[in-house]
Amino acid sequence: MSLSPALRRGLGLTPALTIFGLFFALPMAYLLVVTFWRIKRYRLTPDFTLSNYADVFGDYLHALGFTLVIALVIALITTALAFAIAYLIRFRSGLFGQIILLSALATLFGGYLVKIYAWKAMLGAQGSVNLLLINLGLIDEPISWLLYSPAAVVITLVHFMLPFALLPILAGLRGVSEAPLEAARDLGAKPWQITRDIVLPQCRGSLFSAFSLAFLIPAGDYVTPRLVGGPETFMVGNFIENLFVGRMNAPMGAALAFTTLLACGIVLVTAHWLLGRALTPKWGR
């Protein structure tokens, strides 16, 4: 059997692209179309209305803003922490670095729900974090706002996203070779200047990947705020889920979902631009 190379490549890609098309592209496109539909007598009815978006802007702007801020805080903490850990692994080596890397890799794919409820148990008034702080003599009575608060959501999601952010940054750092670092040192740069001028710009892409992931996943999460966020911490994900499941209003839920994605996109484009600006050399013309 002799097939042309191009045809053979096409055949090889067919199963994967079919899965992608049928179970990602089509449903997403359909969901986008549904945002312009409406609900009549509990049934989805084709239409072309922007009222869902109007309602989203009327009722959920506040929730959206709150969600973006929380997600931004999570993404910033996660990326900074992941960079510090990757730096430790890449430049300070040592045993700890290797153990951390192994732990990150091993726990990467497992225990989403388990991690959330573990934090729920740890952050409670009787939880191990408060117990530890009391035993260390740092506090006298349990901190009540550790659980059922935005702080709990941030801690839990930083913990969940950390391995995902660590790996791309570490890959980026591994691509930074030794000689330019020595050259910078030779030219008089201090360690923090070397990090800022040579290391960070060279792993700009991987920093941004890590940041995007650590921003997008939390921005759409509803399980974490539900379990550890308490009655006050409602994120967009909770509203979307409620619109679909509780109020059976798929068009509005979908409109809220796409508005969130769009808002996230704007945040990420801005972040990319800021990152690029911050890390571009400003001398030499």
Add this chain to the structure above:
Amino acid sequence: MAAKAQAAWTAFGAAVLVFMLSPLVLVVFFSLAENANATFPPGGATLHWYGVLFDNADFWKALGNSAIVTLSVGLVSMIAGTLAAMALARSGPKLANGVIALITLPIMLPPLVLALALATGYSSLGLPLGLSTVIPSHLVFTQPFVILVVYAQMAGFNMAIVDSARDLGAGSWTIFRTVILPIIRPTLIGATLMAMAVSLDDFIITYFTIGGGMTLPTMIWGMLRKALDPSINALGSLVLVATIGTSLIALRLTRYRG
């Protein structure tokens, strides 16, 4: 000064390790402790909660469902992912990177959006929800892992080996079977195990596409929403051991170091 900096880095590393691992360690710890509230003091060591879990008929149903989903998803991801990775390895880097960016989109987006898109789509087509809707829904976010890992190896594959096999008269299928497959087999199995770990652990997509049934993660969710059931720690530990164990074997096979 250097010694001080080194000490600071060591302290930082230790703190990170505690932060990363203590939640998981505590879950396993309390699954083996008598205290039903999962708080300190833990009480004596016991396997009681595992006994409670194994007496629960729901657990066996959920385990069976998880096994069916995980194995089917692993098998199909492996075949579709490998075929795609091989095809991409033979195309130019531009096309390959484009296709990879597209096909990894499902793991970049919040799972809730994809879950609702799938649920809405299935319901509009009138498809009955069940394992047959869960499995393809998982494939869309497990196959990228296989494609990424296998493509990474194929991109660095020494094509001279393939050329010499061709030079010796082997056809494409023979080359794949006798030369390429033996070399990439560990990577292939490792990548498949990664896909299986992701599938086994998934909650959100499963929850919205399974209808009435139950897998291990949706069973955890059910237990979380009811009154405190201490055997949740036992169930959580089993899921952790399964996913982490699978991941470790996968890491060893693929020699993936981040």
Add this chain to the structure above:
Amino acid sequence: MSDPLLRLRNISKNYRETQAVHPLDLDVERGDFVALLGPSGCGKTTLLRMIGGFLPPSTGTIEIGGQDVTALGPEKRNTNMVFQGYGLFPHMTVAQNIGYGPKIAGRDPEQIDLDVVRMLNLVHLGAVADRLPAALSGGQQQRVALARALVMRPSILLLDEPLAALDLKLRKAMQDELKSLHRAIGGTFIFVTHDQGEAIDLANRIVVMEAGRIVQQGTPEDVYRRPASRFVASFIGDANMLSAVRKGGEVEIGSGRLPSPGPDGPVLVVIRPDDIALAGDGPLTLAGTVTESRFMGPYLRLVVTLADGTAVTVHRPSGAEGAAPPPMGSTATLGLPAAACSVVAP
């Protein structure tokens, strides 16, 4: 004579069990162009990196311009390095690479621009100032690395195998460029190389290293004409090594004797193929049979086998007027100028 610019005293480096550099002293004068020459693993790069401040020495002190810099890192020393493989910043343009050091030093922006332009002109890279290193040829990358170091006006410029990555033709061109740069700015250069031809061509002083020790230092001519050991003789250029015996301060070789102070015992007499005369009539002659005669372009390579079986190589300019080369199988009397002979331990 003034104090040396660079003064190493008792400098050594060991990694656990291996002694990369044995305790050594070295002085470098202002304006010198020094080659650290030796095979790979001889400790020359380790020594250069200690001078640059990248490696702390295990023992000893390093002084630059009379100031003890042993404890200072590279960022605090007025030395700059051209790295093997260049170490250019891949995300910065040529101009940004060159401007990086002055910017870190806090020079004012206008001054930085002037410095950068001056350097771009010096290394003839004005046309590619805004390109990234990946878009440059090997020779251009080399010149960026040079400019990036020179813009700091280092009191000593260190170069680690600066030309190793270039092909032969480019290497020759860069050798000329390095020489004229050194002349133009009048600085002090120290470079590491394993290529004896490069060392002889570029340096005014060669420091030969073997197994972590300095085995000889001197002008290229010194090192070439008067090798201090069998190792130096064989590492630098072609050499004939004739076994002989020293007795009472004289070495008996062929028809005559060479004055050579030292203890009695077996020695080697080293003489370069181009120092041997074909029709010898001096006090030192060797008789043998021509067993090989080859045209090598600029010279003829003859091998004359002596009665005891020793093969002696002789180079003779191929364009030399006068008698045609002796035919194969003919006998030849080789003349050894005493001044060209060195006596070393076997």
